[in-house]
Amino acid sequence: MKITQEIIFQHGLTDEEYQRILSLLGRDPNFLELGIFSVMWSEHCSYKSSKIHLKNFPITGKHVLQGPGENAGIVDIGDGMAVAFKMESHNHPSYIEPYQGAATGVGGILRDIFTMGARPIASLNSLRFGSFDHPKTRYLLNGVVAGIAGYGNCMGVPTVGGEVYFHESYNGNCLVNAMTVGIMKSSKIFKGKAEGIGNLVMYVGSKTGRDGIHGATMASDVFGEGGEERRPTVQVGDPFTEKLLLEACLEVFKTDYVVGIQDMGAAGLTSSSVEMASRGGTGIDLDVSLVPRREDGMTPYEVMLSESQERMLMVVKNGCEEKVREIFHKWDLEAVVVGVVTNSNLLRVADGNNIVAIIPVKFLTDNAPVYKRPIKRPDWQDDVQTIDLKNIPEPAVVVGRAAPANDRWAQPTLQNNYNDVLLKLLSSPNIASKEWIYRQYDHMVRTDTVVLPGSDAAVVRIKGTKKALAMTSDCNSRYCYLDPFAGSAIAVAEAARNLVCSGAKPIALTDCLNFGNPERPEIMWQFEQAVLGMSEACKKLDIPVIGGNVSLYNETSGTAVYPTPTVGMVGLIEDVSLHVTQWFKSEGDVIVLLGETKEELGGSEYLKIIHKLDKGRPPHIDLNFEAKLQEACLNAIRGGIIKSAHDLSEGGLAVALAECCISFHEKVVGAEIILPAHKMRMDALLFGESQSRIIVSIAKEDTAKLMSIADKHSIPAVVIGKVGGNRLKVNGVIDLSVKELKEAWKDVLEKLLKG
């Protein structure tokens, strides 16, 4: 077949990139070779736009056993054990076909984890959808959640946490980021390396079909109108086969037959073989005629580029192939020798006796284009950061004390009063209970989930030890839009704060960087700033980045998603009996606010929901202060005096207090709060989202102990009230029964979905 301009364009390659192929090869590629180049050089596989920025991340630490570049990162947790985890996006396919797109996203991240030799013990997901007014939002939300449930539940890996936000910037592109955490022996790590000349390349798992061809290329492009027409590029998941693959792989890992293994994810057989040869410094000869197929008449092009799910490529010691086959046959799975490791440094593909492609491995990896794309601070940035609070009316006070006539709170310029505002915030989809979602996920299977979804972080114990892992995902993309540097630093800080509030020491993070079209300088500016902001926070908080994923081109007809650098973080709890949850425990307990409240309303959920504004500067973050705050809180938890701890985030102090009262599924409790004298706007005090704040509750007799810990770390700590009764009362401006609060907060998604 002659390679025409049209064909090059269909493969998502630019003219310059095609010229680069010609000069590397010194000849025209054939159609298959062009296909191989196109997927390996796609943004999704090559990171060509993001690579130079990602170098800024701190990736080392004394516990890091495996940093970025493998299927997943690994951290040592002592006692001969290690944790593998990673987060990955499946945005484009999920928008096109929500159920299968999300399901195979879960399948892919699970494979990334067990490829490393770890047993997956928990999954999380970070989701973004458009506003509920948009006609596709309900369909996408229903489909994505059902897809995640359908896959994860069948696998028997609990889905223990995550986050969901709704915002109009995601109307044309939803985000589906899936994360899985696994545990393993630190001495038994498997890597995606093709080593040992003459060792055999085995194909294991499902048969290859025509699904998902060019999925990686599709995921490296913007959508126009009619993106749904790309449905054939989305794969179809089979969680049952994946469950077999998981158990079979873990069984074969107990032997010493396996030299290297890699999941066939994006770009399937092509990327798995090329990446393994690249890491091993070897070559691979493949015979596609040996690859098990689901249908007749598939061409080498289709076999090499298929993204059929539930497949792995393994390099096994020559002579062990029969033993490996026996293990896979026990699980009713295919295991076929399809190639051999060579010292040629070439990817050679044969179809029986015909050689159909020969490409030096490094042309596909090291020689792939790397772009230093133009960067420009957007013209709109100054405007969106500017708000004049004078023009924003404060809510009225209708409860509690009679305000003196000259009290500015008493002059209602806004229809709402503080009670209404709190109820409105609690019933906004971003703050409301996410039970409708996590109820569809089996979050308890494996009987390790100590803290179920609904607290700051999920806590999963490790049987046979006293240890537990806390895990969370975080990103406030409105902050990132208003100030990508600060917003991204906050994403890291808040994820860490969530873990600390559960009693864990953060150990490492994975990220999923979701942005628009990198060919637009404004998007690249957002990306650069986000990476710098995250890096800064990681350094200050001493949390290395051990892996992640970049998803660009989340853009439809010129409208990009808000920059969404999602952070997935794992923390270690040395003694699971000292874990903490966010809800108040007992009547009479003292409530203490750690940290400092400033007059900051920019980027708040309050401004968005009540005043319809996505504006202002996000709250300031002082990372040195944040580090001290987290240390103080963790020390107090480890000292056994903290009965509940809750991070302050969207909705600020008032929403966090309400959550402390109502978020426990078994019972609710009230609180009486008197905030100390202040000079700021009442709405900023109650709904502002100042960073580095935690609400804790303690037994009354432990107050002095807590104060002295806070003092030692130079952290402001103020007693603001006590737990008890069945109302939440704050300073005479909020007075609501916990029943009303709970009614406003629960079942919101259900009601919105019913329309």
Next chain:
Amino acid sequence: MKFGIIVFPGSNCDHDCYHAAKHVFGQEAEYIWHKETSLQGFDCIILPGGFSYGDYLRTGAIARFSPVVNEVIKFANRGGLVIGICNGFQILTEAGLLPGVLMRNKGLKFICKSIYVRVENNQTIFTKAYQKGQILNIPIAHADGNYFADKDTIKRLEDNNQIILRYSTEDGEITDDANPNGSLSNIAGIINAKGNIFGAMPHPERVCESILGGEDGRGIFEGILSLSS
């Protein structure tokens, strides 16, 4: 007491049942592969939750033909103790060891949450550690838990006291609101007429340790263990 936990390729609560029997209650426990053809030496067989053979067809419809289920049928007919939890319950109904069928939940969605069940009959091996009328807080996690049987079967179950657990409110009332999946007569768990086969949708193995938020599931195991003491 020696427990055997059946492992279908898609079982995923096998570890949990094993952990409960072996580590929480200190009993002998072994996994039994679905291709096994002998259940020699076991006192109690657990069919755990999960997705036996993927359950892309009706849940449990394929599992019922597996080699090990033939042995479970023989084992049960000899009077051996058999518990089916969730997918295990579905398989027991498919295999004809328990009457009725578990259909798709009325809301058509998978539901994982802690619910309340009322102990209707404590005169069984499996529930003797509970009081009659006791309310248990136990999680469910299924998409197909909507129990159905014809009128005569339900009447027979009622007459013989074979309905063991019913979905209830926290206060023990049997209401529609307390019924998470649409089960006929709020049925959550039943027993065979002979009293040696017990099937239930709730997962007792998930609430045997206080660190997991509850211990209401312990009674099932304690009832069985009292046999050997």
